[in-house]
Amino acid sequence: MHESADLPGWRRAAEMTGRRVECGVLDQLIGAVRAGESRALVVHGEPGVGKTALLEYLAVQARGFRVVRAAGVQSEMELAFAGLHQLCAPLLDRIDHLPVPQRDALRTAFGMSEGPAPDRFLVGLAVLGLLSEVAEQQPLMCLIDDQQWLDHASAQVLAFVARRLGAESTGLVFAARVVSGTLVGVPELVIEGLREADARALLDAVLTEPIDARVRDQIVFETRGNPLALLELTRGLAPAELAGGFGLPGLVPLSGGIEENFLRRASALPERTRQLLLIAAADPSGDPALVWRAAGRLGIGVDAAAPAADTGLVEFGTRVRFRHPLARSAAYRSASAQDRQVTHRALAEATDQRLDPDRRAWHRAQAAPGPDEDVAAELERSAGRARARGGTAAAAAFLKQAATLTLDPAGRAGRALAAAQAQIQAGAFDVAGDLLAMAESGPLSDFQQANVDAMRAQLAYITSRGGDAPTLLLKAARRLEPIDADLSRTTYLDALVAAIFAGRLAGPGGNVLEAARAASAAPPPRRAPRAPDLLLDGTTAGLHVGYAAGVPALRRALSDFGDGMSPEEELRRMYLACITAMRLWDDDRWEELSARYVRLARETGALSELPLALTARAYMLLFTGDLTAAASLTEELHAVNEATGSGLASYGAMGLAALRGDEAGASALIDATLEDVTRRGEGVGITFAEWANATLNNGLGHYDKAMAAGLRATAYDKDLGSLCWSLVELIEAAARCGRTETATGAYVRLTEMASASHTDWVRGAQARSYALLSEGDAAERLYLEAIARFAKTRLRVDLARAHLVYGEWLRRERRRNDAREQLRRAHTMLDTMGITAFAERADRELRAAGGTAHRRTVPSRHEELTAQEAQIARMARDGLSNPEIGTRLFISARTVQYHLRKVFTKLGITSRSQLDRVLPSGPGAHERTF
Secondary structure, eight states: OOOOSSSOHHHHHHHTTTOHHHHHHHHHHHHHHHTTOOEEEEEEOSTTSSHHHHHHHHHHHOTTOEEEEEEOOGGGTTSTTHHHHHHHGGGGGGGGGSOHHHHHHHHHHTTSSOOSOOOHHHHHHHHHHHHHHHHTTSOEEEEEEOGGGSOHHHHHHHHHHHHHOOSSSEEEEEEESSOOGGGTTSOEEEOOOOOHHHHHHHHHHHOOSOOOHHHHHHHHHHHTTOHHHHHHHGGGSOHHHHTOTTSOGGGSSOTTHHHHHHHHHHHTSOHHHHHHHHHHHHOTTOOHHHHHHHHHHTTOOGGGHHHHHHHTSEEESSSEEESSHHHHHHHHHTSOHHHHHHHHHHHHHHSOTTTOHHHHHHHHHHHOSSOOHHHHHHHHHHHHHHHHTTOHHHHHHHHHHHHHTOOSHHHHHHHHHHHHHHHHHHTOHHHHHHHHHHHHTSOOOHHHHHHHHHHHHHHHHHHOSSTTHHHHHHHHHHHHTTTOHHHHHHHHHHHHHHHHHHGGGOOTTOSHHHHHHHHTTOOOOSSSOOHHHHHHHHHHHHHHTOHHHHHHHHHHHHHHTTTTOOHHHHHHHHHHHHHHHHHTTOHHHHHHHHHHHHHHHHHTTOTTTHHHHHHHHHHHHHHHTOHHHHHHHHHHHHHHHHHHOOOOOOHHHHHHHHHHTOHHHHHHHHHHHHHHHHHHTOTHHHHHHHHHHHHHHHHHTOHHHHHHHHHHHHSSTTOSSTHHHHHHHHHHHHHHTTOHHHHHHHHHHHHHHHHHHOOHHHHHHHHHHHHHTOOHHHHHHHHHHHHHHHHTSSOHHHHHHHHHHHHHHHHHTTOHHHHHHHHHHHHHHHHHHTOHHHHHHHHHHHHHTTOOOOOOOOOSGGGGSOHHHHHHHHHHHTTOOHHHHHHHHTSOHHHHHHHHHHHHHHHTOSSGGGHHHHSOOOTTOOOTTO
16 A cells, blocks of 8 residues: 555545545446456546545555556647656566567657657557556556646547456546546546535544634635635635634635635745746656756755745655646746746756757747747757657647747748648647648748648548548649659549549539549659559549540559559558459459458558458458458457547448348448438448448349439449449349339440450349340340359359349249249358348249248357457457457457457357357358458
8 A cells, every 4th residue: 555645644534535435436446457357437527626536545445456657747748658658667568578560669659769650559559458468467557647638649549548448457547627539438437526514524624723614614615615625725724714803704715716726825935936836837747856957057946945845835855746736837827928938948958958858849949039940940850759759749749839939931831831741640630720821821832832732632631531632632733743743643643532532522623523634634654654653544544534444554553553662652542442443343353452451551550541441351251242251340340440530431331231131220321321421521432322222122122212222323423433333233123123224324334344344243244234134045145144254253242143133034934943943042142141131032032933942050159149259259260369359359368368268158169279160151251361
């Protein structure tokens, strides 16, 4: 058991007065963690209400625990990972037990090694793993005070960890004034003022003089039961005032609040003591050696500390510790601007430039009375170091301050541009917009102005996939043409991708056709064209000239994709490569690229890219009929979105529900997706949603609804991805509704693709579609051709549906024996894949033809598993280790093991090797390679 560093035991006991319920909640948390579970909790309430005292209670009661702490400091909010380093520093002896990517990310974030800036979610996984490693030895309690003042990077990582805790024997408790956006959804404990009786009891416990009843009532009333106010404000009252004396109760000076009380007490101190307090307040590190070095430069001796300590405002010991953050704020706020500058200058001079250059630069910036090029340059260097550690928020803060201190207009504009880019990377979009405005107020070169346009487009693209992004990117690309041909081409390609996402919701001048028309004027590459160049040229030609015109370049682009490209460039262009493979009806390339997309995103730690990668892969698996593996990726995508806050719509879940024939679930997801993508300007989502709608209703036999959805999906005919699939659904639905003209119009568009692409996939789709519009021997030849074509591809769903429509045609032709053969084959395939609605459609047709379907028998014990348990079980079956599973699902390896123990119990097995025989497998269930 340990004591608080700044509160005597009796004082802490007094502060627990009236906190029986709150302490009970904390006792339950301790018990759960001691039993092997993990818990996160946000303790929140107004300043002085007792949050810190409750953290102290936790620390004392957590007997047998390892306790680590961190506290947010207002003046350190711009120093990336400062709070996280406080928490993790005592635990870093276990860092070598982490997987290499996580270990390297954490070492880079903490400045222990150099390397590329790590993804913040990879840092989060590393911290989760580190806490789990430490908790293997003994239960762990992590206490974070003043969460509202944590630096942005630390706040994000710790909120991520709070949501991903499972079975690590770890407690993570935050104290905050309010629940910030990063912690919304984490369990809360609201701390309010004491009840009147408890407030009076607290006063009685700490007062040494008698108190007039009317004064006591006034104190309790005006403090609203705030414990710190009760404890601190009474310190400023004379015995005569406490007894009533000559003063009326209404004149007791309580209305100024807690900070004003601290301010009054600080103002009453001797001048040298106030200066010492200001030095301590201006340096949040709590390093007494630094404080005394700075004090010595101002001629302040050690005797100045005694009056401050006597007031209880601050303690000078092995650390410099203020009584409360509001006491620090009062000490800093009570000083003039000139005194603050003098203090920061002394601290800068006292800070070792070699050991702590960034803190020295920050103090120099606060000391500068006006523009100072030398200080601005030093801040720029600090920004570079911060960015290398992955501290984008810190880099942005340094660069913003550097721009403010730059007198030269051109230099100021350049630094403002750099600061804006860093702010965008840090997620501070409003601040980035202000900095872009600052940059544009100065003289900009054409290159810099193009960068402004590109950043404004980036902001538009981040906040909503559509909107003005394509138009702004096209503007930037045109401006770059005479300056940097390669960068101009890159920007044109970015504009095309933005236009694809915006789709039918693009702003004026930014739809796909307009983007392609503009990109057709892009300067030629300065070297032999690589895959990105071919993607630009082929996509532009296919849209601007015609589908066939783009095919040769696009085929070369897919064949050469990856050659001479860095992993980062591959990731940046992989989405367009995948939808190009879809548009070319090239299932082999789609398979290869989608698997590599996921693998690259995982290997490089590019978790922000992972949602798109998982979606592209999930759709490939849906079309191959491996709904089990697709469901696993969809569940993983949900974990990624939950952990990273990705705004990508639930395309995978929507497609899965549609193919399964889950009418209620699919309809809800389709409606939610349409609302979401429309709000965000992500027009491509409308096409995906309406394709899912058409597929769902074709399976259910609601052909009129399927045709209406198909028409909506294909109304925007420049969509580069799901438009292909939507045409096929529209043709089947229209043919069933007797709308031959509508079906024929869609078939003509499909034939244009088939004539240029020639793959078995598109030729199979063309044959099946035309068969629906044909009769007699011609129809049969086309059905058989479709089956033969699809049999050469990976597309088992399309193959099964070809058997289905052929069987339906045979039944109408009264060839019942032949019909039963095709329908039974279709039913078996569809039922095995879990494509329920189409399987039931085949079953109805089969019964009408006088046959019966063979029902599959599946062991049912796996159905007892929760969704997460089933997902973990499948991954373990496919050979992934516990750390690999944890990395994919954003949980610790220890939590994975906890779930596997439950899986083994439910399935009646004892080892991972037995999972293969008790879990259902899809046709390509073992997705271990990606």
